[in-house]
Amino acid sequence: MKLKKINPINDILNKHFYFKISDFSNNSILKITDEFNLNNFKDYYILFPYSINTDTRIFQENLNLIDDLNKALIEDKLKFIKIFVCIKGENFDSHNFINELLEKNIDLVIIEQNFYQLNKENLLNLFKKYNKAFIVVNDSIRFIGLTSKIFIKKVKAISDLKVIGITGSAGKTTTKNILYNLLSFFFKDQIIYSKKSFNNELGVPFSIFSINKYTKYAILEMGMRGFGQIEYLANIADIDYGIITSIGPAHILQVGNIMGVNKAKGELLKYLINNNKEFFIIPTEYKIKKHVKNPKSFILPNKNYYIFNYKIINKNNTFFTIFNLKFGKLSKKFEINSILSKGILRNFLMALFFVNKLINLKLNKAKEIKNEVLLNFFNFIEKDLFNKSLEENRFNFKRNGNLYILDDCYNSNPLSMKENLNVVFKISNYFDKIHLIFGDMLELGKFSKFYHLLIFNKILNLLNKSKYKIKVFLVGSEFNKIFNKISKNDILNNDILNDVLSFKNVDDLIDHIKQLKIRDNKEKILIDIKGSRAIHLEKVVNILLSDL
Numbered sequence: 001m002k003l004k005k006i007n008p009i010n011d012i013l014n015k016h017f018y019f020k021i022s023d024f025s026n027n028s029i030l031k032i033t034d035e036f037n038l039n040n041f042k043d044y045y046i047l048f049p050y051s052i053n054t055d056t057r058i059f060q061e062n063l064n065l066i067d068d069l070n071k072a073l074i075e076d077k078l079k080f081i082k083i084f085v086c087i088k089g090e091n092f093d094s095h096n097f098i099n100e101l102l103e104k105n106i107d108l109v110i111i112e113q114n115f116y117q118l119n120k121e122n123l124l125n126l127f128k129k130y131n132k133a134f135i136v137v138n139d140s141i142r143f144i145g146l147t148s149k150i151f152i153k154k155v156k157a158i159s160d161l162k163v164i165g166i167t168g169s170a171g172k173t174t175t176k177n178i179l180y181n182l183l184s185f186f187f188k189d190q191i192i193y194s195k196k197s198f199n200n201e202l203g204v205p206f207s208i209f210s211i212n213k214y215t216k217y218a219i220l221e222m223g224m225r226g227f228g229q230i231e232y233l234a235n236i237a238d239i240d241y242g243i244i245t246s247i248g249p250a251h252i253l254q255v256g257n258i259m260g261v262n263k264a265k266g267e268l269l270k271y272l273i274n275n276n277k278e279f280f281i282i283p284t285e286y287k288i289k290k291h292v293k294n295p296k297s298f299i300l301p302n303k304n305y306y307i308f309n310y311k312i313i314n315k316n317n318t319f320f321t322i323f324n325l326k327f328g329k330l331s332k333k334f335e336i337n338s339i340l341s342k343g344i345l346r347n348f349l350m351a352l353f354f355v356n357k358l359i360n361l362k363l364n365k366a367k368e369i370k371n372e373v374l375l376n377f378f379n380f381i382e383k384d385l386f387n388k389s390l391e392e393n394r395f396n397f398k399r400n401g402n403l404y405i406l407d408d409c410y411n412s413n414p415l416s417m418k419e420n421l422n423v424v425f426k427i428s429n430y431f432d433k434i435h436l437i438f439g440d441m442l443e444l445g446k447f448s449k450f451y452h453l454l455i456f457n458k459i460l461n462l463l464n465k466s467k468y469k470i471k472v473f474l475v476g477s478e479f480n481k482i483f484n485k486i487s488k489n490d491i492l493n494n495d496i497l498n499d500v501l502s503f504k505n506v507d508d509l510i511d512h513i514k515q516l517k518i519r520d521n522k523e524k525i526l527i528d529i530k531g532s533r534a535i536h537l538e539k540v541v542n543i544l545l546s547d548l
Contacts, residue, residue: 012069015212018045019154021081021108025135029146033113034136036127041107044081048151049209052144054085054202056097063104085110087140087202098123102130109134110143141201148205149236156238161215163237164354167222167230167268168245168283169261170416171347173197175245176221177389179351183217185380186359190216196391199223204233224264226254234271241358242268242280243350246343247287248415253445262287272296279357281350298357300350304328304364307345312423314430319397321345327352328364332378338386339397339406339427343419348385393538395420400545403518404431406528409537412441414451420530421458428462432523433469436462437509437540439531440476452478456486463496472500475509476535506536510543 022042024030046052050066053059066080073079084106086095094101095115102109109132116123116136127134137143155161166176173196180193192215194207199221211218222233234242244265247258255264269280269291279296291297301307309324321340325332356363361374390396393410408420417438428434436459444451456479463470474483483502503509518525527544531537 012047012065015214016048016050017151017155017211017213018047018051018080019151020044021046023154024147024150027150029150030137030143031146032135032137034116035134036124037131037133038108038135040131041081041133044079044107046083047080048211049206051081052083052085052147052209054087054094054144056084056094056101059084060104063106067105081107083108083110085140085144086112086115088112088115099126102126102132107132110140111136112140113138144205145201145232145236148208149238152208152211152236152238155211159213159215161211162217162240162278164217164219164241164243165222165234165237165239165268166219166243166245167224167265168243169248169250169265170413170419171245171343172199172221172223173391174344174389174394175243175347175351176219177391178348178385179243179354180219181385181388182351182355182381183219183358185377186355187216190214191219192217193219194221197221197223200225201229201232204237208237222268224251224254224261226251227260227264228267230264231267231271234268238275239268239271239277241278241354242272243354244268244280244282244286245347245350246283246415247285248413249444249447249451250413250415251443252447253443256445257447259287266291269294269297281354283346283350298353300353301346305349305353307342307349309333310342310345312339312426314427319427319430325349325352327356330363330365334382336382336386338390339395339423340386341395341419341423343416344386344390344395352381393541398541398545402522402524403544404524404526405541405544406526406530407538407541408528408530409439409535409541410533412439412530412532413444414441414455417441417455417530418458420528421455421462424526424528425462427526428466428469430524431469431526433471433525434466435471435473435518435525435527437473437527437529437531437537438475438479439506439535439537440478442532442534448478449482453482456482459500460496463499470499473509473512474500474502475504475506475531475537477504480504506539510539513540513543 021044025038050062053062063082066082070079084101086109088095098109111134113136166172176193180191183191192210198207200223204220204222207220220237222230224230247261247265249258255261266288272280273294279298281298281300284299286292306326307323308326311322313320313322319339321336321338323334323345325334393407396407398405398407441451459472480502483500487497529537529540
């Protein structure tokens with residue numbers, strides 16, 4: 001095959017997988033209910049990930065790439081198809097833009113059954129006019145997922161790809177990032193992972209589509225919003241290994257209680273066991289006995305693998321996290337130039353254990369770690385790992401003048417909230433004042449009041465020890481109800497309550513912050529910001545980092 005020289009994309013075919021569309025359209029897994037003109041494109045190829053698009057706002061770059069490739073390969077008669085999958089969301093339905101899609105020269109459109117039945121005649125006339133194809137399916141998102149299942153099966157048939165699934169109540173993204181960076185130390189450019197939090201029925205397939213011919217390990221984060229979701233994601237990804245980071249009160253609204261969380265997260269392990277896959281790691285609080293006792297399970301931390309002597313110190317206005325790692329017969333001290341919680345270190349322990357077992361580093365045998373590669377590996381952990389692994393709004397420590405901001409506002413649940421408060425308590429002596437900005441923890445169902453009261457009492461306990469050094473700003477209806485009830489009943493000392501303010505929403509809080517003028521003195525102020533994503537506390541972070 002001769003490739004014409006075409007800017008930076010002339011290595012696309014050497015790197016990315018492409019399969020004939022007939023391998024997918026003729027596959028019974030996809031359950032196509034109707035189609036039009038598909039035979040015209042039977043010899044075209046799907047180029048992953050560029051051929052498949054779902055967002056009308058950003059897909060033009062992919063279309064241009066496919067067009068350039070097709071022009072460059074015209075002599076070779078190799079043609080790549082351009083596909084758009086229409087999805088009906090809560091606020092946006094791309095079915096309404098099919099005419100515009102065809103004008104942009106899309107070859108094949110995936111349409112949901114309900115829309116097709118209502119607009120059948122118009123759609124047939126439209127696709128005849130443009131001489132393009134469509135496929136009708138019951139559920140577009142499930143169609144994408146099942147397409148990724150076929151893709152994984154075909155890739156595994158011609159490569160040694162292994163897929164790692166990660167789920168948990170807290171720490172999924174951090175563990176995924178740590179594991180990615182640890183494996184990348186040994187397999188540069190051979191690891192792919194879910195970007196940001198692409199962990200649902202749409203995000204996981206597109207992470208899968210990014211797998212290329214150099215990929216040795218794919219690390220996929222898998223979120224849970226109810227029973228059956230993890231099972232579905234594990235199935236379409238055909239995972240080979242699993243990690244459950246933690247079990248706690250998150251998404252209880254969908255699964256009822258903690259045992260429901262155990263069961264829902266355990267769908268990951270169930271898939272691995274039922275399909276005779278490799279090993280998996282589970283946390284000590286995991287409660288399904290048949291999984292805990294399975295010979296493929298490894299429970300962390302345990303008496304041989306744990307973190308100890310954890311502390312946070314300040315040297316020359318710089319924070320360091322110091323801890324010792326017990327790893328089999330190895331005991332090693334680390335000093336990290338960052339503020340880390342115990343939860344993050346537990347994520348690190350799980351990821352390190354996983355890598356050690358996966359590629360047999362023999363870290364648990366002290367005499368084996370003196371070779372140069374492993375010494376460099378430990379140096380990488382100490383100097384670079386955590387800076388590379390913590391994403392925006394996830395336990396990021398930032399500074400703006402006299403303000404020190406602990407930005408942990410990406411999401412929240414009782415487990416991560418307690419971890420956050422424990423860190424604040426450890427570093428509180430280094431600051432003149434502390435402002436806690438806490439938003440509601442969502443999706444706790446009937447336990448919401450209980451857990452918000454639990455965290456509120458933990459905050460009050462910190463206030464009691466602070467000598468009026470801490471101010472608390474609560475945002476959201478759940479914290480608001482608790483604060484108002486306690487204030488009304490005068491259960492607590494009013495002096496303590498004077499240090500607590502409650503706001504209905506983040507915009508009301510921002511108006512108050514702007515009036516505080518907290519930079520008008522030379523005091524060192526720690527501002528800790530934590531809450532569920534829907535509270536939008538990132539707005540507060542942006543205000544504090546800007547000129548008020």
